[in-house]
Amino acid sequence: MWKPPERIKYKPDPGSSPTAEEARSALLFSPVKLGPLALEQRTWVPAMVPWRSNEDGFVTDDVLDWYERFAKGQPGAIVIEATGIRDIPSGPLLRIGDDRFIPGLKELADTVRSASDGKTRLLIQVIDFLTIRRRPDPGKYFSRFLAITDSHREKLSASDWPEERIRAHLAGLPEKELDEILTGAELESLRMGYRERVTDMHLPHVKDLPQVLPELFAQATRRACEAGIDGVELHYAHAYTMASFLSATNTRPDGYGGGREQRARLPLEVFRHVRRTVGEDYCVGCRFLSDECIDGGNTVDDATYFAVQFARAGMDFLSLSRGGKFDDAKQPLVGWAAYPYTGRSGYECMPGYISDDFGPFGRNVEPVAQIKAAVDGAGYATPVVVIGGIHGFQQAEDLLRQGKADIIGAARQSLADPDWYLKLRLGKGDQVRVCEYTNYCEGLDTKHKQVTCQLWDRLQLDEPGIKLSVDGRRRLIAPEWK
Ligand SMILES: Cc1cc2nc3c(=O)[nH]c(=O)nc-3n(C[C@H](O)[C@H](O)[C@H](O)COP(=O)(O)O)c2cc1C
Ligand code: SF4
Secondary structure (H helix, E strand, O other): OOOOOOOEEOOOOOOOOOOHHHHHOOHHHOOEEEOOEEEOOOEEEOOOOOOOOOOOOOOOHHHHHHHHHHHHOOOOEEEEEEEEOOOOOOOOOOEOOOHHHHHHHHHHHHHHHHHOOOOOEEEEEEEOOOOEOOOOOHHHHHHHHOOOOHHHHHHOOOOOOOHHHHHHHHHHOOHHHHHHHOOHHHHHHHHOOOEOOOOOOOOHHHHOHHHHHHHHHHHHHHHHHHOOOOEEEEEOOOOOHHHHHHOOOOOOOOOOOOOHHHHOHHHHHHHHHHHHHHOOOOEEEEEEEOOOOOOOOOOHHHHHHHHHHHHHHOOOOEEEEOOOOOOOOOOOOOOOOOOOOOOHHHHHHOOOOEEOOOOOOOOOHHHHHHHHHHHHHOOOOOOEEEOOOOOOHHHHHHHHHOOOOOEEEOOHHHHHOOOHHHHHHOOOHHHOOOOOOOOHHHHHHHOOOOOOOOOOOOOOOOOOOOOEOOOOOOEOOOOOOO
16 A cells, blocks of 8 residues: 655554543433434444455355444444445445345344344445456457557558557557557556546446436345345445546536536435435435545545535435545556555555654544534534544544534444444443554455454464454454453
8 A cells, every 4th residue: 555755653542531431421422313313322333345245245144243243342333335236246245236135134234233232223335336357467458458449550550460460569569659559548458457437438338327326326225224224325435436426537528527516416316316215214325535635636625515415415424534546546466456545545545554744543534524514504414424543532522522523433443443432431441452553454455355453363263163264364353352
C-alpha cells in the first residue's frame, strides 16, 4: 500500500476509558434512531470483506462464525460486507442477487440476533461493480486480447501486413513506442488490466445502467428485508459503480454525468425505487465518500451537496468513508487485478501507522463534521456515521458531544478486538486489544486471503475445535473474551 513520504510512525493512543458507571451516561452508549430502526447504542462495525464466502456467493459456516464473533461484542450495528446485487459469478464475494440467497442470509440474521442477545441490529451493504480483469501477460495480450485496428496499421505504416505480423511486431516494441501506437484504454488494459468505467457509453450494458440498477438494488433490498436483516446500506463509496456515477470524473452525456445534480441523479433514482419497493418501514441509507482523494475527484463540497440531497430524499442514515479509488491504484503484478486501496486514495481510506504530519487517526473527522453541519443546517436529522482510525472511548465520545457525528464506526479496531465496545461499556477498557494500524489485515484482503488480525491470529492455536485458515497457520476468529 502507498505510504505518505514523510514516513512518520504513530502509536495508537486510546486515552482513558470510562468506568461502568461513566459508560452508562456516555453518549456513545445511548440509543439513536435510523429512521424506522432503533439502535441501542451509537457503536457501529462497518462493512469489511473477510473472504469467508464461497465461489457461489453463499453464507457459509465461516461467514456465520465471523459475524457471530462481532455480535458477541454487542455493538449497536454491524454492517455485513459488500454483497453483490447481481446473479453472476463474483469469486468468493457474498451475493444477494437471487432469492436462493435468502435462507443463508436469514440464518446469518438469526445468528447475529442470538449471539448479541438481540442487542445488535444487522445491516447489509449492497454493491454493484463493473468488470475488471487481471493484468495480462504482455505476450498473451498482444497475441490474443488486443483487437488490431486501422489506427494501429496506420501508425505502424503496415496497411498490408498480416495481423499476425502486427501482433508480433507490437510485442517486441519498447514501452515508449507503444505509448505512441496504442490508445489510452489499450495501454491501460496492457499495464493495469482491462477495466470498465461508467463512461464507457459504447458498451450497451454500461449505457443501460440507469435503467437496470434501480430494480437490481430494489430486489436486493427486498431480499435483505425478507431475510430478517434490519436494514440496507447502499454502497455508493470507493471504486464501484454508484460511486463512479457520483464522481467528478463522471462525464456521461446522457443526463447522468457532468454537474453534481446529474451525477446524483442515478443514486437518487436507485434510492427512490428501493424505497418504493420496501416502503417507509425498512431502514435504507448509504455509504459514500467525504472526499475521493484523487486528482480531479469529488471534494468535501461535493459530498456536502450529495449528503443534503440524500437526506432530503429520505435516507435513514449517511455513512461516510473516504478515498479507495482505482484512479490512483498501483500497477498490479501480471496475473493480478488492480486494487483500489493501493494508492494515495487507498491510504486515505485505511490509513496505516506510517503517516504524514496529520497522522492516521481521525482524518475523516472534520470533513464529516462539515457534512453533518450542512445536513443539520438544511433541517434534516439524518444520522451521520463517521469512521477512520477511531480506537478510543474519549475520542469517540468527544466527537459525539461536539456534534461532529451521530454514530461511531470502527472497522479495524473492531477486527483487532470484536469485544472492544462491550469492554468499554462494562468499564473494562484496560482489557481492549488496541489496533496498531499495521494494515496486515488489509494486506490479506488485497490478496483475497481470509482476513484475520495479527494481534490474535496466532494465539491459542491449540484450542480444541478452532478453525484455521487455508494455509493452516492462522486462527480465523478472535479468541473468546473470558
Ligand atoms: C479487511 C477490510 C475489508 C473492508 N471491506 C469493506 C467493504 O466491504 N465495504 C466498505 O465500504 N469498506 C470496507 N472496508 C473499509 C472499512 O469499512 C473502513 O471504512 C476502513 O477500514 C476505515 O475505518 P477504520 O479506520 O475504522 O478501519 C474494509 C476494510 C478492511 C480493513
Ligand atoms: S491486522 Fe489487526 S492490528 Fe493490524 S491493522 Fe488490522 S486490525 Fe489493526
